Amino acid sequence: DELLYAWTEKRLLNILTDLLTQTKLPVAVCLFIDGLDEFDGRYNTVIKTINSLANQPYVKICLSSRPILDFEKAFARKPSLKLQDLTIGSIRAYANAQLFSLIDQQTFYSKGDEKRVKCLVSELARRAEGVFLWAVIAVRNLRDGLEDIVDLSELIKEIESLPAGVENLYTRMLTRIKPAYRRDAARLLQLMLYISNNHNTLDLCRLYFMDKERVDEDQPLIYHEVDVNTLVEGCHNLKTRLLSHTLGLLDLTPPGSSEVRYYGKDYHDQILHTRVDIFHRTVKDYLLHNTAARSLMDAAESREEHLRLSIARGIATHMITVHLLGENGLPLSSRYSPSERLYKAMYQIQHVERLVGVAQTKLMRSLHTYSFKPKGLVISEPPFSQFGGPYKIHRPQELAFDLIGMAAFSGMVRYVCEILDLPVAELRAHPERLSDCQNSYSTEGAYVTRLSWAGPNRGKLDFSHYRQQLSQYLKWEAQVSSTDQTKAPLNCTTLAETYLLNCSSVDTFGNAGSITLITTLLRAGANPMAQFELAGDMAHNVFKNSAWESWLLSLSCFARYCLVGDGFGNSSASLGYRQLLDDVFITTKAFLAQGAQINYQTTWTLVLRHGGYSELELEINYSAMFWLEKCFNRYPEFRDFAESVKDRVKRPLKEITSILHKSKGDRVYPDKKESEMLWQLIEKWEETGYNDDPTIQSAIEKSIGPYNNEHIKASKERNLITNSSHIRLQD
Numbered sequence: 001d002e003l004l005y006a007w008t009e010k011r012l013l014n015i016l017t018d019l020l021t022q023t024k025l026p027v028a029v030c031l032f033i034d035g036l037d038e039f040d041g042r043y044n045t046v047i048k049t050i051n052s053l054a055n056q057p058y059v060k061i062c063l064s065s066r067p068i069l070d071f072e073k074a075f076a077r078k079p080s081l082k083l084q085d086l087t088i089g090s091i092r093a094y095a096n097a098q099l100f101s102l103i104d105q106q107t108f109y110s111k112g113d114e115k116r117v118k119c120l121v122s123e124l125a126r127r128a129e130g131v132f133l134w135a136v137i138a139v140r141n142l143r144d145g146l147e148d149i150v151d152l153s154e155l156i157k158e159i160e161s162l163p164a165g166v167e168n169l170y171t172r173m174l175t176r177i178k179p180a181y182r183r184d185a186a187r188l189l190q191l192m193l194y195i196s197n198n199h200n201t202l203d204l205c206r207l208y209f210m211d212k213e214r215v216d217e218d219q220p221l222i223y224h225e226v227d228v229n230t231l232v233e234g235c236h237n238l239k240t241r242l243l244s245h246t247l248g249l250l251d252l253t254p255p256g257s258s259e260v261r262y263y264g265k266d267y268h269d270q271i272l273h274t275r276v277d278i279f280h281r282t283v284k285d286y287l288l289h290n291t292a293a294r295s296l297m298d299a300a301e302s303r304e305e306h307l308r309l310s311i312a313r314g315i316a317t318h319m320i321t322v323h324l325l326g327e328n329g330l331p332l333s334s335r336y337s338p339s340e341r342l343y344k345a346m347y348q349i350q351h352v353e354r355l356v357g358v359a360q361t362k363l364m365r366s367l368h369t370y371s372f373k374p375k376g377l378v379i380s381e382p383p384f385s386q387f388g389g390p391y392k393i394h395r396p397q398e399l400a401f402d403l404i405g406m407a408a409f410s411g412m413v414r415y416v417c418e419i420l421d422l423p424v425a426e427l428r429a430h431p432e433r434l435s436d437c438q439n440s441y442s443t444e445g446a447y448v449t450r451l452s453w454a455g456p457n458r459g460k461l462d463f464s465h466y467r468q469q470l471s472q473y474l475k476w477e478a479q480v481s482s483t484d485q486t487k488a489p490l491n492c493t494t495l496a497e498t499y500l501l502n503c504s505s506v507d508t509f510g511n512a513g514s515i516t517l518i519t520t521l522l523r524a525g526a527n528p529m530a531q532f533e534l535a536g537d538m539a540h541n542v543f544k545n546s547a548w549e550s551w552l553l554s555l556s557c558f559a560r561y562c563l564v565g566d567g568f569g570n571s572s573a574s575l576g577y578r579q580l581l582d583d584v585f586i587t588t589k590a591f592l593a594q595g596a597q598i599n600y601q602t603t604w605t606l607v608l609r610h611g612g613y614s615e616l617e618l619e620i621n622y623s624a625m626f627w628l629e630k631c632f633n634r635y636p637e638f639r640d641f642a643e644s645v646k647d648r649v650k651r652p653l654k655e656i657t658s659i660l661h662k663s664k665g666d667r668v669y670p671d672k673k674e675s676e677m678l679w680q681l682i683e684k685w686e687e688t689g690y691n692d693d694p695t696i697q698s699a700i701e702k703s704i705g706p707y708n709n710e711h712i713k714a715s716k717e718r719n720l721i722t723n724s725s726h727i728r729l730q731d
């Protein structure tokens with residue numbers, strides 16, 4: 001049987017057909033399908049599918065393919081053009097410039113050969129068949145093989161031997177790598193693949209450190225001091241290896257003019273900051289999926305966790321070098337702040353932990369050792385980013401980054417649990433029951449525990465006494481509403497769990513480690529309603545939303561973009577999100593069991609655009625219960641819970657609290673009846689896919705049009721009264 005959450009060809013085709021045949025949204029669709037000749041199956045099948053889609057009234061399709069007889073017959077009566085007729089001039093100009101430049105430097109070339117070279121140029125342009133990328137790769141092949149060519153006749157044979165198709169050219173490049181270099185080439189290519197998967201750019205200096213760090217298990221980072229001359233020499237040697245071992249599959253680009261201005265004109269800086277990239281996105285696809293490429297990559301005998309360890313350790317050693325050389329008056333510039341570089345390293349360490357199932361404790365402890373100023377904290381000098389997180393600790397004239405807090409943010413569940421001496425939660429073992437979640441509605445959210453850093457200027461966080469030191473350095477206060485003067489003090493024994501819960505990346509479901517860590521911390525007693533002071537732009541008393549609010553934000557995105565349709569019966573959720581939603585439901589129950597409030601209010605701003613610019617801004621309050629119902633109504637346990645607490649749930653679950661008319665500068669505060677009327681219009685707008693709709697725009701403007709000065713004044717007064725009787729959980 002097909003898995004409910006698996007993508008299949010049949011389901012994908014049904015979704016595409018439903019999209020193109022639906023009449024609810026009046027849309028015209030143009031499909032661009034490239035590389036039809038690369039279809040791995042019977043051509044008649046894809047021809048039938050394309051014709052079926054093209055027969056829809058508002059669908060147009062543009063296809064590209066090499067001249068395959070089946071396609072030429074099927075689409076003979078359709079408009080067509082040959083790409084090579086349009087691009088051959090540009091390809092010929094490129095080939096002419098590149099070949100003359102290469103051949104002119106060879107000893108076998110003489111001015112009398114100019115005519116023969118022009119014929120070579122024409123042949124190369126013809127064989128490209130309109131594919132510019134093929135011409136570029138072919139020239140690279142020729143350039144790398146020139147050392148073995150002794151006369152022009154051999155070069156002619158070399159061009160004639162070039163295979164058709166980009167992938168075949170890549171295979172030819174791989175086969176030309178000398179056997180002695182293949183293991184090294186494979187490792188360098190694998191490193192670049194993992195780095196590119198994380199959307200990172202890389203320079204020679206960083207790759208140099210990653211290449212040096214070769215380990216196959218958790219080991220401490222032992223830094224050996226390096227002077228700038230040794231570093232430059234090492235980067236030159238690495239550049240030579242890249243050029244000779246990968247034969248054009250990787251690109252080396254010197255710093256551009258803007259980078260030279262940033263880094264300085266010194267020669268050392270230019271070699272250190274030469275950028276390294278995979279030559280083209282097709283190379284990445286080829287290395288990942290081609291059989292010949294996979295056999296080469298397997299020659300490296302490097303496991304994924306070993307490569308990711310090399311990347312993480314290389315980032316750390318590069319960061320230490322940047323700092324030490326800077327202290328010695330030899331600046332080695334970096335565009336990345338310490339927190340950004342550390343996060344990139346921890347992203348890789350988190351993957352290693354997930355792959356091997358063991359915390360990388362030795363490596364993480366050594367990062368504490370090399371945290372340059374107070375032990376356990378990495379310092380960022382001014383100017384500071386205006387964005388902050390709980391692990392960014394504000395201190396006079398500097399920001400400090402708590403590495404264990406960053407580990408929690410990265411989802412290192414095993415390492416964080418080892419520091420706190422907690423067992424890792426088995427997500428599906430003994431999940432909380434909603435019938436036992438009275439704490440979620442026993443109060444009205446009457447207090448918010450606020451935590452802020454109160455440590456000394458040069459305080460130290462030591463992983464061996466982490467829990468005790470957090471209890472000393474974090475202070476809390478309870479903010480109480482006028483309706484309930486009872487204070488619910490934060491349990492100091494779970495202060496570390498509460499702090500790390502706020503550090504955790506609760507606003508994403510893409511990291512399974514994060515979900516497990518969040519559940520573990522909640523079951524250990526973390527307070528999901530606590531807010532933490534942010535360190536950003538030297539601003540005091542700026543508090544991060546609680547972990548519960550961040551979780552609700554994730555639920556809202558999940559509901560909007562993943563759970564489209566009705567339950568799992570006929571929605572895309574049935575194809576990819578069912579198991580994930582089960583895990584999210586378990587974690588949500590852990591939140592509620594720890595006192596996360598079902599009546600907690602979150603505020604969103606919804607912008608209605610008209611004529612390409614912002615016209616109306618609607619401030620909307622959503623109750624936590626609104627998103628809970630959106631996500632979990634398919635579960636009988638939740639429906640029973642919702643029924644049992646219906647008398648305690650504050651309604652409405654969503655309400656428009658204010659409307660700002662941008663052009664008039666007026667902000668009005670509708671009452672409940674007016675809000676309900678506006679909601680009907682908003683729901684119509686949602687049905688259009690949030691498109692510009694002048695009809696809905698006009699209706700909303702008319703609905704707030706009768707607001708005269710007296711009405712606006714009354715609505716403002718009503719808003720003041722409302723705010724005085726309800727606690728505001730946001731600053």
